[in-house]
Amino acid sequence: MAWRNHSAITEFILTGLSDDPRIKALLFVLFLAIYLLTTVGNLTMLLVIRVDTHLHTPMYFFLSHLSFVDLGFSSVTVPKLLEDLLSKKKTILLEGCFTQVFFVFFSSGTEACLLSVMAYDRYAAICHPLLYGQVMSTKLCVRLVLLSWTVASLNATIIVLLAVNLDFCEAQTIHHYTCELPALFPLSCSDVSITVNILLCASLLHGLGTFIPIFFSYTRIVSTILSISSTTGRSKAFATCSSHLIAVTLFFGSGFLCYLMPPSGSSLDLLLSLQYSAVTPMLNPLIYSLKNKEVKLAVHRSLRKYLL
Template sequence: MRLSDDPHIEYPLFVLFLVIYLLTLMGNLMLLLVIRADSHLHMPMCFFLSNLSFLDLCFSSVTLPKLLEDLLSEEKTISVEGCLAQVFFVFFSSGTEACLLSVMAYDRYAAICHPLLCGQVMSNQLCVRLVLVSWALASLNAFIIVLLSINLDFCDSRTIHHYTCELSALFPLSCSDTSINYNILLICSLLHGLGTFLPMFFSYSRIISTILNISSTTGRSKAFSTCSSHLIAVILFFGSGFLCYLLPPSGSSMDLLLSLQYSVVTPILNPLIHSLKNKEAKAAVKRTLEKYLIF
């Protein structure tokens, strides 16, 4: 579908989305390079953050380049194989990001509730294993969802009522019985969503309880500041993801706008949130810029 019925509006939209895409690439690449270059950031939270930035690069690159191409094309087409590949990588990158956000919540729990044991609990070996498990679970989830959609037969009407390839918009075009596919999509989304959300919920329940028990206002403020950037990223990611995938599609323009916000806006906000709210990351960005500017 077109982003606008007026073709003249699509050129300004192309410029807007191109700028967003370039800023997303620059912001996440900068965060990756700063974390790698600055020894002060070689800690579990920043290790997870570097993986998150890499995933945001992948997530935005799955749909945005094709969307930019479509904005300049009269015929907005994609092959069935290309559409399913796009679906796979969207589920893979977003699923891995959900797992990583859950792991980062556990890291914040260890840092705030057990500060003296945090270094022992979040060892380098455990961090690497948690990241590998996150990638493996998300790839398995994406593989199951797409594998069940490969054998679908499509009817004559093949207009996807969406700006990108979404399974909820692809299933109605099929002549096959998609009730099983719908159910499996819902079950996989619920299992993956709840499986990553519930650990975050319990981690933050303990974090909030610990913060409230701190007697000094300064101590409470300092403790909350260590997890505020992650909490904002969680609300942004899971809030829009829940509305996109777990609520029944209504076919309204609001569904399409929410999907755009989820796939276009969220990847650019994550590096901004973490670099502006995280004092260590902010100081490291400043040190790195000063180093290369002097050079």
């Protein structure tokens, strides 16, 4: 591997979340439950959307891809966290660390793009309901999803190349539970100023490039909802996008704070990262199922069909 030529170390040591055996046991149970809920919730969403023809619409097409990404996003970090909570020595190989960096950025980047695309879908449904079928054609939906995956993969590739070109000489301890790229900068014995600036620019471009369309979509959506004369009509229109708005707030709120704040190794960094990579993927299927009558009905129909 190319990085072995300029790095004197072959593995990193993760400090994890705690060294207290009792706290580690409690954390293991907590994050095992979170991971199981994430897996079951997102797999259920994927299966229900797949088998129920009532959900074969653009909104649920995007939601199925979001569930798939959340499943992968959680699997990038949480299983390693669970392993380290049971281990005395929490290590990760250099190759494994860079692989984790790539898939964290790939998963989070794809999720950001999909949330942006879903905002446009809600805009088309609420602001142009009569033209919705024409605007959100099957061909456009497939292209938007492919674009999301492509943009995220390019962004993740650029960022992991930054990590690969860092030199690591003596320091091995990452003050984190996972390989977050900002947490690697203090360990590098090379000049990281250019790398930090490139990471900041890439994060800003990708973050703002996906958030700005969401902002403008919801500006138009709110304007349209407020122009509806009946209270029932406004409530119904708002209900169609409330789940997505909650998901956007959770994801972008913790994501921006996690990557735009300077790394300090504090508990706040760990909490933001956990919210971003473990808690949000668990909450997304709950948000979309608990606040969505169509999903609830689809789950009931699927259960009756396959269990009875």
